[in-house]
Structure formats: structure tokens, C-alpha cells
Amino acid sequence: MTDEALPRDAQITEDTPMTTLDGRRVLNRRELADTYRISISHLEKLYRERDHNAHPEPAGTIDRALVWDADDWHQWYQHHTDVTGLESREDLQARTGLGLSTLARFWRERKTNQHPDPDKTIGNTMYWNPTTWDTWYQAYKANQRWRTNVDRSGNAEDLISLSDAARVLGMTPTSITSYPSAPPKHWPQPVEERTTGKGTIKRKYRRGDIWTYAEHRERGGGRPTGTPKTDRRYPYDGDPRLDQARAAITANPETPAVRLAGQLAQQHGGTAGTWSHIVRSARQHPEEDRQ
Template sequence: MTTEAPPRDEHITEDTLMAMLNGRRVLTRRELAEKHDLSVTHLEKLYREREANGHPAPVDAPGRELMWDATEWRRWYKELTGTAGLETREDLQERTGLARSTLELLYRERENNGHPLPEKTVGNTMYWNTKAWDAWYAEYKANQAWRTEIDRSGNAEDEITLAEAARVLHMEPTSITKYPVRPPKHWPEPIRVEPSPSGGRVKRWYRRGDIWKYGELRERGGGGRPAGTSKTTRRFPYDGDPRLDQARTALKASPDTPTAQLAGDLARQHGGTAGTWSHIVRSARQNPEG
């Protein structure tokens, strides 16, 4: 029997390779705590109460600390917390192939992209309705189709050079050499600047996540916009979106209706996802006049 595990002193992240035991992905209690945003103390309590809650038995790993089958434990915990049928960010990452950092960025930008709010939050872990998330993501990708592709590999906190930033943006390195001195709209500031060993020039380092953000905000062709749109400055989320007026009309007719219920009604009437309409309704409440 062979096992593979990350070094004990490494910080376990979503991108760290899990230990393998007889072909099964397994996790220690410490790793479960990291992946599911739970405290080790809470996990120990759950295990002590296993006769009552059905906690999975640890896998057979003689001479090692206790380890659990990752999939079996996650399925059990979902049933325990009443989140069966919902997906965590880890689930979305595994199913869609999107990087954890990409999923986090999409959620942080929810005011602009309409990312659905979690259906439920247990501890520090958020759970999304699978159908609602998939519908939103399909709409999001369709709306982003006119943009050039961005290389989403790597971690948002990576420090990358200008040449590496060009590769992330699928651009020729020579095409962005003037960006630091003649920055286009949304171009980020470097996080570190160092003199070149040869002297006379400097080497700039950028945060990978900032380059992703630029890639999302830039406009095709260095300033051109997709056909049928005009350049506007939004005063608040969904400013200028016709759906905002539809939400305002619905609010005037039913001002006391909860946001979630109203969003569902609008989604059925006009299409789109309830998650997206929730953001639109919130903006309509906060900005009742155009």
C-alpha cells in the first residue's frame, strides 16, 4: 500500500494535491478544516458524536493520523447540514474545471456581473443552487463572448512580469510594452518595480488577479465596443439596463414583497435567473428613480 501526501508543513489550499490511498482521495482532519472552513475543534466534536450523527469511519491507514475519504465525508456533511443538492465553491471548481481563484473573482464582482447569492451559508461555507448557478454562468459567458480570451490558470496573488501578463491576455509581448508609460483604461499599477541588472530599465511585476480584472474590463480592439452599445458611465448597478425599470415597476405594484419572491416572479415573466434578478431588485430598491 502506497500513499502520497503534501509535506506536513505546507499550507493546504484548494490547489494542493490531496493524499491518495488505494486510489481514493483522502484528507486528514486538519485538511478537512482547511477545505471546508471549519474549526478542528468542531470536527473533533462531530467525530465524537458519530454514533448519533452517522459520521463516516476513517479509512484504514495504519501508522498515520486519522484520514477520511474526501468524497464520502463531503456527501455526509451535506446531508448533515441540509445542503444536499447544493454546491460549494469546491464542488463548482471540481465540476466546471474553473480555478478557485476565478470563482472567487466572479463572486467578488457580483455587483457588476449578477453572480447569484448563495442559497445557504453554513459556518463560513457558501452553497449555491446548481441550476441557478449554471443558468447564470451560461448567460455570463454569452455576454462575455465578444471579449478576447484570458488565461485563467495560476493563482490571483501570483506576481507576474509584463511579458507574462501579455501571455495571460493572449497578446504579443511587444504590443503591451508601452502600457506602463501609456496605460490604457483599467490598466493596473505594478505591485513591485525593480531596476534591471543591466541598468537603465526597470522590471515591473503585476498581480495576476489585477491582469485578469483588466482583461475583463478592457474593450475589444483597444476601445471598440460590441455592436449596438454605447459608452456610458454607470451610476449604480444595472443603471441603464431595461430590466431595472421592470423591477421598479414590480416594486411599485408590490412594495412589501420579499426580494427573493419578487426576483423569482420577474425571472418567470421576463426570463433570466432568479439570482440575477435578486441583484436587479436590490438596485431598484436602493435607486427607485432613474
């Protein structure tokens, strides 16, 4: 048995051996493993990652063992393993012609290239929405072209003005006039700085330092130093889908989260897995908690 072998065709039937808790049919972890042919270790991993995968909470305990509502767990599992419309790294390779090593490098460098997170991860396999991935890849290619538009002529020790630095970077001089006062990430300090009789500050930069900045800069110059980040107070804070989930919860307070996520996905688009996260956040942060 491997963690990749996650059969979706397991069925909970009237003949399935099962205990009840408060009138609900429930399964413990061993029974889930036997019914769905999943290793205990993988079931434990799925439960540990419930904040990310929307795994249902236990219905309670029997003989000190956690048990889950059989129907709720089955619905969640069907959504969790449904990759309809999504593509794995191998699928992306077959469609785009890019090598697996290149696709793996894109993922390793996601902190700097903004590679999208997978829509779903099953076992060790990640899956992406192809539209989302293609949109990112087109922007990535455009960004790479933008980065190569740098004038590499001249001597690295040359001292150049701010306007000359803009031309080295392939930018218009007016586009970086704010850099000295609000420097983007990796912007170098001037080597020389003097104030003219009219009060104008003249700065000189080492050409090699501008080349170094060109190698590390972020698209758009990066966020200026001192610019505050806008941090979310909780997952999906400010996302209009959170209000849609809150409205659905208010209208259907007894509907299980997994089922509600599936309904929202059908109504508004997106994957049930993503909506499960949104529903979880909406339940943890209801409308009245917002100030």
C-alpha cells in the first residue's frame, strides 16, 4: 500500500460494518484504512493537515479512538481526490513540452517567481488549475524578457547618474526618480552625492551596482522600503468569496462543510477544495465578528 494509491471508488453501504454515535454511522481510523485501502500513516497525515485540506473534524470518540461521520468523511474524500480539470507536473510537461526538471525548478523558486500554489495535493502529487498556471507562465516569460533588457556595455567601475542608471535598466529616466527617497529592494546606495547651489541633489552610482540590482530586482521595482504590508487578519480576509460563504452558512446552518463547499463551487466556480478552506474561515470568523 502506498500513499499515492487513494482509491475513490470505495463505497459506504448498508452492509459496511459500522458502529454508531448519537445515531450517526461512524468509522474509526482503522475502519477508514480498511474501507478506503489507505495506510494509517497517511490518514494521520491527512488529519494533521486539516487546516489546509479541510479534513472533517471527528464526530467524537469510542473507546478513546477518534471516529468520523461516515457520510461526511466519504463526501470530503471524494472532493479531496477529485482532480477533474486539474493538471499534475507530468500533465504540464506533456502539454507544454517543458522538462520535468524545469517545472520542478519553477516550484523551488516560487518565493521569487510567484509560482502559484497547487489547487490540490494528493499524496506527494501536486495539481494545478491549467488556466491559473498558464496565466502565471505567460507573465513569467514576459518578466524574463523584461529582465534581459539591460545595457551591459561600459565599465563596471563607471560612475553614472540616476538618468543613466534608468537607461542601463531599459527604463525611462522619470520612472525611477523616486528610487533614492523610496528605494526598492536591492537598490544600491550612491557612491557620490552632492547638493548644487540651487539645492538639487546630484547622485552618482557605480554601473556595476546597477547591473547587480538588475539581476535581483522584482518586477515593478519591488516594494519600496518602509511601505507597510497589508496583512490579512485571517484566511480570505477581504475576499468577496468569504461573504458568499457566510451567506450560504447563514442560509444552510445544518449543511456539512464539505457539502456546502461543493454547492458553492457549482454556483460560483472554482474547486470544492478551495471553497472548503473559505467555508472554514467563514465559520471561524462570522460576519458579526468583523469590525
